[in-house]
Amino acid sequence: xxxxxxxxxxxxxxxxxxxxxxxxxxxxxxxxxxxxxxxxxxxxxxxxxxxxxxxxxxxxxxxxxxxxxxxxxxxxxxxxxxxxxxxxxxxxxxxxxxxxxxxxxxxxxxxxxxxxxxxxxxxxxxxxxxxxxxxxxxxxxxxxxxxxxxxxxxxxxxxxxxxxxxxxxxxxxxxxxxxxxxxxxxxxxxxxxxxxxxxxxxxxxxxxxxxxxxxxxxxxxxxxxxxxxxxxxxxxxxxxxxxxxxxxxxxxxxxxxxxxxxxxxxxxxxxxxxxxxxxxxxxxxxxxxxxxxxxxxxxxxxxxxxxxxxxxxxxxxxxxxxxxxxxxxxxxxxxxxxxxxxxxxxxxxxx
Amino acid sequence: xxxxxxxxxxxxxxxxxxxxxxxxxxxxxxxxxxxxxxxxxxxxxxxxxxxxxxxxxxxxxxxxxxxxxxxxxxxxxxxxxxxxxxxxxxxxxxxxxxxxxxxxxxxxxxxxxxxxxxxxxxxxxxxxxxxxxxxxxxxxxxxxxxxxxxxxxxxxxxxxxxxxxxxxxxxxxxxxxxxxxxxxxxxxxxxxxxxxxxxxxxxxxxxxxxxxxxxxxxxxxxxxxxxxxxxxxxxxxxxxxxxxxxxxxxxxxxxxxxxxxxxxxxxxxxxxxxxxxxxxxxxxxxxxxxxxxxxxxxxxxxxxxxxxxxxxxxxxxxxxxxxxxxxxxxxxxxxxxxxxxxxxxxxxxxxxxxxxxxxxxxxxxxxxxxxxxxxxxxxxxxxxxxxxxxxxxxxxxxxxxxxxxxxxxxxxxxxxxxxxxxxxxxxx
Numbered sequence: 001x002x003x004x005x006x007x008x009x010x011x012x013x014x015x016x017x018x019x020x021x022x023x024x025x026x027x028x029x030x031x032x033x034x035x036x037x038x039x040x041x042x043x044x045x046x047x048x049x050x051x052x053x054x055x056x057x058x059x060x061x062x063x064x065x066x067x068x069x070x071x072x073x074x075x076x077x078x079x080x081x082x083x084x085x086x087x088x089x090x091x092x093x094x095x096x097x098x099x100x101x102x103x104x105x106x107x108x109x110x111x112x113x114x115x116x117x118x119x120x121x122x123x124x125x126x127x128x129x130x131x132x133x134x135x136x137x138x139x140x141x142x143x144x145x146x147x148x149x150x151x152x153x154x155x156x157x158x159x160x161x162x163x164x165x166x167x168x169x170x171x172x173x174x175x176x177x178x179x180x181x182x183x184x185x186x187x188x189x190x191x192x193x194x195x196x197x198x199x200x201x202x203x204x205x206x207x208x209x210x211x212x213x214x215x216x217x218x219x220x221x222x223x224x225x226x227x228x229x230x231x232x233x234x235x236x237x238x239x240x241x242x243x244x245x246x247x248x249x250x251x252x253x254x255x256x257x258x259x260x261x262x263x264x265x266x267x268x269x270x271x272x273x274x275x276x277x278x279x280x281x282x283x284x285x286x287x288x289x290x291x292x293x294x295x296x297x298x299x300x301x302x303x304x305x306x307x308x309x310x311x312x313x314x315x316x317x318x319x320x321x322x323x324x325x326x327x328x329x330x331x332x333x334x335x336x337x338x339x340x341x342x343x344x345x346x347x348x349x350x351x
Numbered sequence: 352x353x354x355x356x357x358x359x360x361x362x363x364x365x366x367x368x369x370x371x372x373x374x375x376x377x378x379x380x381x382x383x384x385x386x387x388x389x390x391x392x393x394x395x396x397x398x399x400x401x402x403x404x405x406x407x408x409x410x411x412x413x414x415x416x417x418x419x420x421x422x423x424x425x426x427x428x429x430x431x432x433x434x435x436x437x438x439x440x441x442x443x444x445x446x447x448x449x450x451x452x453x454x455x456x457x458x459x460x461x462x463x464x465x466x467x468x469x470x471x472x473x474x475x476x477x478x479x480x481x482x483x484x485x486x487x488x489x490x491x492x493x494x495x496x497x498x499x500x501x502x503x504x505x506x507x508x509x510x511x512x513x514x515x516x517x518x519x520x521x522x523x524x525x526x527x528x529x530x531x532x533x534x535x536x537x538x539x540x541x542x543x544x545x546x547x548x549x550x551x552x553x554x555x556x557x558x559x560x561x562x563x564x565x566x567x568x569x570x571x572x573x574x575x576x577x578x579x580x581x582x583x584x585x586x587x588x589x590x591x592x593x594x595x596x597x598x599x600x601x602x603x604x605x606x607x608x609x610x611x612x613x614x615x616x617x618x619x620x621x622x623x624x625x626x627x628x629x630x631x632x633x634x635x636x637x638x639x640x641x642x643x644x645x646x647x648x649x650x651x652x653x654x655x656x657x658x659x660x661x662x663x664x665x666x667x668x669x670x671x672x673x674x675x676x677x678x679x680x681x682x683x684x685x686x687x688x689x690x691x692x693x694x695x696x697x698x699x700x701x702x703x704x705x706x707x708x709x710x711x712x713x714x715x716x717x718x719x720x721x722x723x724x725x726x727x728x729x730x731x732x733x734x735x736x737x738x739x740x741x742x743x744x745x746x747x748x749x750x751x752x753x754x755x756x757x758x759x760x761x762x763x764x765x766x767x768x769x770x771x772x773x774x775x776x777x778x779x
Contacts, residue, residue: 163731168777178707179779180699180725182759189693189723190612190770193663194551196719197691198624201549201661209722209775210696213708253701279670281563321670323700324708 006050006161009081010039011074011088011104013097017057025061025096029073031081032057038146042087045154050161054081056104060096063103070100071107078104079112085161090119090149091126093141098126105134115160119149122175131175135166138173213324230344233311234262235334237319238285238292238351239277249318251278255326257317257334262310267296279320280351292349311343319350352441353534354587357423357527361450364401364486372521377451379488384517388490393498393506398491400739402454404484406472409732409752411740413468413763414458415596416482416604417511419448421519422591429516430592432573434509441587446522449529452482452606453518455511456491456740460503461565461598465743466751470763474733480764481771482606489739490514501566508569508595511605533587533618535627538657545626552628552659553613554649555589556676556768558597559635559668569595571632581633581649583656586614589630600667601726601760602695602768612770613663613693628657633679635672642675650682661689665768669726670698670711677712684716691719695766696776697726707778723767724774726760 014024016037035043035052043052056077063070078086086108088101098120105116119137120126127136137156139149152173159166165183169176185192192209199206224230241249247258262268268289275282275292290296298310315334319327338346360375367378381399388397402408422429426443428436458468470482477483492510494503535541542550558570564577571579572593584593589611596605614630621627631652636642653659662683664676673694680690698711709722734753743751759765759774766772 166779169779177779178700180696180701180707180709180727180776181779182724182728182774182776184773185775186773188612188616188770188773189721189767189775190616193613193691193693193721193770194616194620194625196721197551197661197663197689198549198620200689200691200719206719208718208720210709210720211707211778212710212713212718215713280561321698325700 005048006046006158007053007082007084008042008046008050008157009078009083009086010035010042010052010055011086011101012037012039012055012057013100014057014059017055019057019059025059027059028062029056029058029070029077031055031077038150041147041150042154045151046158049158050154053083058100060100063100064096067103071103074104075107075111078108083112083114085114085157086116087153087157088116088118090137090139090146090153091124092139092143092145093121093124095125098124099129102126102130102134102136106130109134115157117153117156117160119153127175132177135160135177136175138175224345227307227345228305229308231309231311231342232298232307233338233341233343233346234293234295234298234314234349235346236293236314236316236349238316238349239275239318240273240285240289240292240316241276242272243274245274245276249276249316251276251318252320253323253326254318254320254330257315257330259313259315259337261312262295262314263312265295266299268293277318277320277351292351294349311338311341313341352585352587353532354441354591355444356531356533356590357444357446357522358449358529358531359446359522359525360528361448361486364403364451364488366401370517370521372525377448377486377518377521379518384514387517388492388510388513391506391510393495393502394492394510395495396493397510400489400491402472402487402489402739404472404477404486407736408472409735409738410454410456410470410487410489411466411468411738411743411751412456412458412462413470414455414461414507414598415511416455416606416763417453417515418606418609419451419453419515419518420592420609421446421516421523423523427591430512430595432593433569433595434512434516437572440591440593441585445591446519446527448519448522450485451518452485452487453511453514454482454487454489455507456489457493457507458598459741460500464761465741466745466755466757467761468763469757469761471732471735475730476732476762476765479730479759479774480762482764488514488518491740501568504565504568504598512595533590535586535618535621535629538628541628542626545622548622548624548626549660550628550658551617551625552653552657552662553586553617553630554653554662554664554676554679555630555632556635556665556667557594557632558600559672560637561635561668561672562599565598568597570597576634579634581631581645581652583652584630584632586618586627586630589614594632600768601669602766603667604764607767607769607771610771612767613665616770617663628659635667635675642678646675646679646682649679650686650688653683653688654686659688661691664690664692665770666694667768673698673710674712677710677714677717680717681714690717691721692717693721693723693770695723695726695768699725701725701727709776722775723770723772724759725776726758726766728759728776729756730759730762731756
């Protein structure tokens, strides 16, 4: 395949872009042809593989004061430059500049679908805000680290633009994004698993290839003293939602839950609900939603006086390939609402 | 039990007037093969296409892939229990055509994703998947009117297996390019002369019952094993056609079972680094009662029947099923049997910079875990000239022969539950 020259666009603030100092921090986004300021070092680091075709410059205050708008304007300029990759900064420890670099990189990836890389010092607030969204190479605190930062950013940008592996965070010198990425090991899974077993049997050290989850220990709530006067709620991760999924709960990796009234409902009517979950065969639940969320049985128990009352709202999300952090957040949210609703017990139905 | 695998290396496949093999070139009489497969009344017609490494060709809705294999006359049954009656497998000799593969189309009846089960013959998918490197004989069966899913499922598998046998018969009587020997005596004798080598058994999880199994689907000697208890089986039976891949078993084609990477690796190191004592097959049941029972029985077999010092485990299915081998491993560890577990990461936190966990479990003693990649990695695939299969459009109207993006799990033969792949996942 013929190697193409990667079209690089460089983002700089007013200072590095040569517009001026703090007094020019409120200038809006503007574009220049070719490299500007540190862009010249960037061009030489890219060698013949990439060309800095344009530089977008924006004042730090302008960006910080209206991030959404400014980021949109930068994206419009970027798309007119037909960029293959965006390089922003480096911002070192400059907070407003770091945040702007992170935001434009994130927008370039999300809105234009092009890879982006920036560089910051670990204490830059942009690292906390954007290291999960974009590649940020580690730099020194000040411009003294410019040459090294530029060289790392250039290398990373070329790899990203050419769909090549950027290596682990320690190899690539960037802040971990936490993203799982496939690479090729030296040996097959079969060879590795047999070798790992033999090492374990021999009492030799071995390196597990996974990080295991650490679970919180939750103190169980005290038992219900009088179930005959207790309000009991129904909670499910089986994805039961009113038809049309009004809260747009995700089918997998859910981050949201829904709270739906079942006041006076007896039992659930299948015409009003559907299953929003891709991980199990939902035929039976779609036929009779009470088989996932047993409102019919709970109403019987209510009438028989076995329980005090069925809570008038049920809570639902989709438990499929869920991220532990999101589940914890949803769990806390549901528990708070149950507590506020005077619920003393909950039945969780899972699939 | 001793199995000799006579390998003939295939360098090219072509249609011709007569089915034969010579100079590494497999010639196929297309009409004769079609006629043979169309004898099955459950199929209205069967198309056959060829796809070669390097072709700008994309095969879609692949249901299974099978290596052409045929038992040498008098030494047992071809795919016993599935093709015809029960009979011996794992002994004597078998002829195999290496470098060729029977690719079964028609998988749309079993796939949620219309392009799931994709093979590209060139480009990045051909690099990471194994079936872009084989000369593929693609079999496209069409169901007869009124045929239900269980009947179609059976007919589809049988068409593929019959093709595999028909093709391998062309190698009968020819001098093999290579000969692989798999020889393992009964349990009572296996440790003789092995000194202090650790005794290792393999626990092969074959079927997940998370989704309703397909009635009548041939898996073990022709029958569905959704209610099977853990069973002892000789490794040669696995290699020689006793087990056919379940339709919904991701990353576990029949081709890989015939060349089972963990079993062949245990054989390779048998007598050198370990003493391979045998195989226990099991399933991933979807109820706690059933998987606790399976885990307990497997651990007892490993410890008290095999006398194993260690076991290797794999998983089947996607996310939730990874708990079952983990629980089995924990039960083994409780009995003093050391464990190592190979799995791909489907239930993992895909993007958590802080505490991102790779598994859904954390069990005592289950610490030797090999990571065989994330299922969610995306790959951009270039446009192709030719589509074999149903040319569906992707969401947004993107033509499937154009530039598309798919997850690695959609590429047949890329990820493997049985360890053929070198793919592993790291945190970026």
